Amino acid sequence: MLSNLDVLPMPAWDLINIYNYRSIWMRQQGYFSLNIATTRGCPFKCNWCAKPIYGNKYNTRDAVSVVAELYMLYTEYDACHFWVCDDIFGLKPGWVTEFNKLLKTTNIRPKLKIQSRADLLLKEDTIKNLIESGLDEVWMGAESGSQKVLDAMDKGTTVQQIYGATKLLKKHGAKVCLFLQYGYLGENASDIALTLKMVKDLLPHDIGISISYPLPGTGFYNKVKEQLKEKQNWTDSDDLAMLYSSTFSPKFYKYLYSYTHNFFHLQKNKYFLLNITKTISELNKNQFKIILKLPYYWLSQKLGKLKLIILQIN
Ligand code: SF4
Structure with a gap:
């Protein structure tokens, strides 16, 4: 080389x-x-x-x-x-x-x-x-x-x-x-x-x-x-596939992937809201969106947690 x-x-x-x-x-x-x-x-x-x-x-x-x-x-x-x-x-x-x-x-x-x-x-x-x-x-x-x-x-x-x-x-x-x-x-x-x-x-x-x-x-x-x-590579599996026998089921890990993203966005949006120094009228479009999405991430995270518990048992 x-x-x-x-x-x-x-x-x-x-x-x-x-x-x-x-x-x-x-x-x-x-x-x-x-x-x-x-x-x-x-x-x-x-x-x-x-x-x-x-x-x-x-x-x-x-x-x-x-x-x-x-x-x-x-x-x-x-x-x-x-x-x-x-x-x-x-x-x-x-x-x-x-x-x-x-x-x-x-x-x-x-x-x-x-x-x-x-x-x-x-x-x-x-x-x-x-x-x-x-x-x-x-x-x-x-x-x-x-x-x-x-x-x-x-x-x-x-x-x-x-x-x-x-x-x-x-x-x-x-x-x-x-x-x-x-x-x-x-x-x-x-x-x-x-x-x-x-x-x-x-x-x-x-x-x-x-x-x-x-x-x-x-x-x-x-x-x-x-x-x-039978699944050994990317031509017959996807990048979130669990190919071997890990602690939980393949379904659990696929779900954990989206759960973590929701969890991450919830934490970031919460942080933004708690540290906001502007009044409502001073917020721009993106900042408004962050606040509006908070209930969605909060609910997704609650439901997601429940689903993960169910997937852990199954
Ligand atoms: S994961 Fe990163 S640090 Fe570790 S061996 Fe691969 S390239 Fe190197």
């Missing part, structure tokens, strides 16, 4: 009709966002993660070349937002500090959306450097609010780190989004309750939920492969 990524030329952005793409972004979102990649691979060992493209190695582009690419995209195509599609952004010690320093020598101020881990975010001045470099949104692989489940996954992070990193990032104004996963081996009702508690305590900007999926080649797959029946 190529380890020196700097021998590669700059991506051939000129080969695509970027102006058409830009006009769609501007029409839909009011700003233009592009993807860039600064690294390949991930050295961590979460035992359900396939990492099929770049494997366990982690290689980083030089910060100089990344800043040069951002500069070109910002000045030539007016892209002001970048979704960095690395598994893990800025893992190499000192990389984020150098990136921040270099970016400051330019006159561009891009906004960044990245993926990272709680333990890395808490290292030294990482959050400070990321914020100064324009961090707007970070998707953290939190997975679970239960330490028992994180340890079973070989995640290598702690619930305390997830809480610490989220609070610090939010304090600095970054949007924190959490990837969550349900249905891992040994996860029971109290572990699920801890994940819901984490969502309530941390009030992330957004959440992404998956159901544990045994991907061939992973340690998790090896543990459950005897239980896999």
Whole structure:
């Protein structure tokens, strides 16, 4: 596998009709966002993660070349937002500090959306450097609010780190989004309750939920492969399918997925209502919608809880 990524030329952005793409972004979102990649691979060992493209190695582009690419995209195509599609952004010690320093020598101020881990975010001045470099949104692989489940996954992070990193990032104004996963081996009702508690305590900007999926080649797959029946991959199952015999039924996990989304929206809307400082006449359309949806989320959550209890028994 190529380890020196700097021998590669700059991506051939000129080969695509970027102006058409830009006009769609501007029409839909009011700003233009592009993807860039600064690294390949991930050295961590979460035992359900396939990492099929770049494997366990982690290689980083030089910060100089990344800043040069951002500069070109910002000045030539007016892209002001970048979704960095690395598994893990800025893992190499000192990389984020150098990136921040270099970016400051330019006159561009891009906004960044990245993926990272709680333990890395808490290292030294990482959050400070990321914020100064324009961090707007970070998707953290939190997975679970239960330490028992994180340890079973070989995640290598702690619930305390997830809480610490989220609070610090939010304090600095970054949007924190959490990837969550349900249905891992040994996860029971109290572990699920801890994940819901984490969502309530941390009030992330957004959440992404998956159901544990045994991907061939992973340690998790090896543990459950005897239980896999006719459904073994995405051509004959969907991404919320529970393929092995977990604590609860497949129906339970499908329902837990929508229950958690409702629960999340209820907490966010409640928080908004409790902290509102405006009068009714000062609210805009979106803020009105948040308040109007509260009874719906409240009722859905009550009924959902009941349904989950019934599904647990069946
Ligand atoms: S889940 Fe994320 S941190 Fe864990 S191995 Fe996969 S890419 Fe790396």
